[in-house]
Amino acid sequence: MSKTACLICHCGTNIKGVIDVEKLKNEVKKRYGDVLVYNNEHWCSEDGLKKMGEIITRDKVSRIVIAACTPSLHEELFKKNAEKYGLNRGFVEIANIREQASWVHWHNPGKATLKALDHILMALEAVKEAKPTNIIRRPTERSVLIIGGGVAGINAALNLADAGIKVFLVEKSGFLGGHMAKWDKVFPTLDCSICILGPLLSQAYNHPNIKIYTLSEVVDFSGMPGDYIVKIRKRARYIDEATCNGCNKCLDVCPVELPNEYEYGLNIRKAIVKPEPQTVPVAPYIDVENCIGCMNCIGVCDPKAVNFKDTDKEITLSVGAVIVAAGFKPYNPIEVEEYGYGRFLDVITGAEYDRMLNCNGPTKGRVVKPSGNGEVEKIAFILCVGSRSERLGRPYCSKVCCMYTVKYAIETKITNPKIDITVFYTDIRASGKMHEEAYKKALEAGVKFIRGRVSSVEKDKSGRLRLTYEDTLEGKVEKELFDLVVLSIGIDPDPDNKKLANMLGLQLDEYGFFTEYHPKLKPSDTFRGGIYLAGACSGPKDITESTLQAGLAASRAAQFLHSGEVEVEVIAPEVDKNKCLKCGLCVHACDYKALKQTPEGILVNETACTGCGVCIAACPAGALKSPKKPTDEQIYSMLKAVLEERKDYPLIVGFLCKWCGYAAADNAGINKILYPTNIRIVRVECSGRVSPKHLVWALKMGADGVLVVGCREQDCHYRTGRIKANRRIKSLKELLEKYGVNPSRVEITGVSASEGGKLAKTITDFVNRISEIGPIGSELIEVAAH
């Protein structure tokens, strides 16, 4: 006799504080007499897991429902624990009563409890139809691809290589080091940046376990976790890295002069590019789009390292895991018109100022006015340019600007004690180790800190710059003349992140940074197995944090590959030959060509299948049986459980895709954003898994509205799943109209996984709209009345 256990978690006060857990227990027992119900403060704790195990073995439980936090967080933990006690993971269902109940409906505890109860009832019905999950083991490649050769990428590479794992590092530019190699000194130690980074770069370049590809980009990506196939395009360097001895004679004789992007346009470079004397690798590269073929470089190259016969190469690699360390881009403040960047030569960015202070930079370390009009006596630093700004679309704090400004102030005072420095700040964020002490040091050195915003930078008659600002602590508006204005710019995501995210199947947040699995507990993981994040590509951070995250990413990747194999769920559907109409709609629906129509019937290619379920939704006869939850039978049972006795009015059923829609709902929970309780959520693999049949069932059983929330069309993790869902919903709406049902009851929309607020607003608007339309069936009365 198979027993089902329902385990309700209190999660301290997170759930118990809003939801009446006793009522839940009683209601479940009322409806399902033979289900064992247990409560616990924290089922995820050591004690809780043990208790779960005891329940499984002692009570001979064969199915479990755990009503707790979002499955995205602890599903794996609970499933592994169940397996430990002999229960197949397929028989474990999670009901989300925290992120999607207690955390978002604390304004109405009574209704929150009803919603939690509905989610539990859905899970109980679903687990009735559960089937064992088949796991197969696939061998993994013991190698890691690291995208990006900055401080994060290099750190991760060294960590992995020293552990004996082969590393392939791909760097877009011609040299290693990223942004850190450009800076003069790092805060708060005031170490010379390249001095501490350089040895790491050389170590990585010469490490037997690390293969470095510079001037290279990832152009194609496919495969499964543990066995990814990557295509890299390595652009021609035209200089042989092995034979070049780094003498730099070729740089002197090249006749072509171009603006130097490395120095942000402050000086010139040649067509043979080597930004600094101590780069890794030592060989420069030739910018063939500007080279005129004069062959002066060949003329001075003793080791004959110049090779114009070099060509672009495509390299295919097989790796087990990937670490994305693609870095950031400094914000371009040209759109902040009031500060005059781009109009006045003496308004520069923080990055440009760093190059000015750098002894290898364009001015060899002297602080000068780029316009050349006179000496620098007064410098103004303006903080929060391109950060903490709703107007500029960047409401986040870039973290590093306060500290790097303090660093520049101290550095400048050391070499030029006579220069007067003023820092205009909104807050001084000095939270790291020794950061506050550095700020104190700057104050002691005589740097002025004025709390207030600069409203404009204008040219004065004397040729200097006039700043108008509000000194909020004094309560006055002042005007003052300065020679040099440095805008402390923030951190922007690299614009290439979008292409990379599309290729790797990763998500970007609303600003364009990579989204991590969980910002607190899994800051290095992504939603794709075997792919990890390191460094500023996932959000603004300084060098310490980048190094920390790189270490974590390396450790996670090593952990993933350690056993030499990875467990993979069998996800490909099976064809029921008796029901199959051989119409071929499933074949057309599949973006991965995993289904083939043959004279014998439909054949499924298991290795190509990604488990999206779009084919199952396309089938008119329901002939495809999915091993992945939820199956069509489970959806039917779940809808019945919710709609048999409607606990709310209006009652909306939501089909949320696990990548974006469901994750956004969890995000709303994490951010405690309120929205109406009227929605009951079914988690599906992709919005393309939702069949018109499911929507008809929902309406038939009494749902007032159905909301399908997927990814945005261009972000769908299964290529065109969302677009197919769009088509189906559109057609269904037209059919509903023919049958007299208001088509506005069914809606499809898309959000990104971090847009919890947007999803909350969407649900609120939808609930308001449905309540205006009226309960399901009310429009038929009107029709009848006509």
Added chain:
Amino acid sequence: MSVEKPQVTVEVVDNTLTYTSKYTMLTKNLKFSIDRCVGCGLCSTACPVEAITLGPIKDIAARKIEAPQIIIDEAKCIICPVGASVCIFNALKFNTEEALKTPRISGSINIDISKCKPCLICEKTCPRNSLKAEIKIPKKEDLVKYEGEVWAEGEIKINLDKCIYCGLCEILCNAIKIEWIDKPTPPEFKIANGIMINEDKCDYCELCREICPTEAISVKCFKSASRTVAKPEIKGKITIDINNCIWCGLCVDKCPQKAIEAKKPFTGEIRVAKPEKCDPSGCKNCFNICPLNLFYITKTPSESRIKVADKYCIYCGACVNACPYDVLKVNRFGFNIEENKPWNQSYIEIYMKLIDKYKPKIIEYPMRKLAKPTEKAILREISEAAQPPVEIGKIRERMDKLEELISNRAVRILIEGGETKRLNSLGKAINQNKSNKPF
């Protein structure tokens, strides 16, 4: 320790200047031929380090002095392929061991041998002697064999209107003589003044009439000694001196078989912009300097004093440099480049300087769209009042029918394809079909 550019040394041999630069691993040189140079100044405009300046072109064109048309500053010159790549007259040549295959501005010329007769017209037309016709026609004496006596009677006439001066009859027979013009001049570029037959030498064999491509010769032999006349076979080919040809296209127009195709190195226009400024005594600078002799004096002085056969102009601009009164204007609109090579990007940037109305690239900063702040969700208090009644029975009935409908294969195909228009017509049928049987 920074490396200094090695000293550029100059050597003068006859009318060629050689500029040499010796590096440790490489020696390269630039050869400048005064004979070939025209003084167009293309190299001066293209030079990436502005090392070339024009010499006294006006005086050279006026034949007052003899001097090099360009002056290369040895201190600035880096000895690169750029100048040589724009010189369409092959006056500048870049040499080094294993030189790189950099692009060149050049036109193209091609003779279709299936159409070429051959004949002498293109060779005689070319103003730069770049075409050589090697034509083998057996001599008439070998074709006409007399058995015994040698005599004939008849008449022969050449229609001067039809004769195109292909020269084949002259090669064939000594009796025909063409009065060739040495240097064809604009506007007609006639290659010959006349053609004459020495009737004493003619034996009316009629071979010339057969060979004539335009049937300009009419021969009639009344009577002759017995003889055999063999058919003449014309063999031959035209060779193009690619170093000299500047693709003016004159031969293209003159070829009677339309066998030649040519493309100019530049597209553009040439105009006599200020005819009123033209020197009344006729300075002739433009006449002297033009490599194709395209200038001529008009018959009607009421228009401009000089005219140019602009159809064949290659827009080198030498005449503009030579004219002391700024009478002429040459505009280049585009250029023709040989092959696609990695250096094309940088070279095309340089070649654009030769084109008029060239504006350098303006770098634009990308502007990020200003995001609107997200609106906060408005919560409405939805009362827990009693739920209004619903016609759930009717809904169930209709949804059951809809479910049956969408289980139909044909309907599902329409839904998957998003073909809502055809669903609409289905809809009409649904409303009419009261029994609601699936299709």
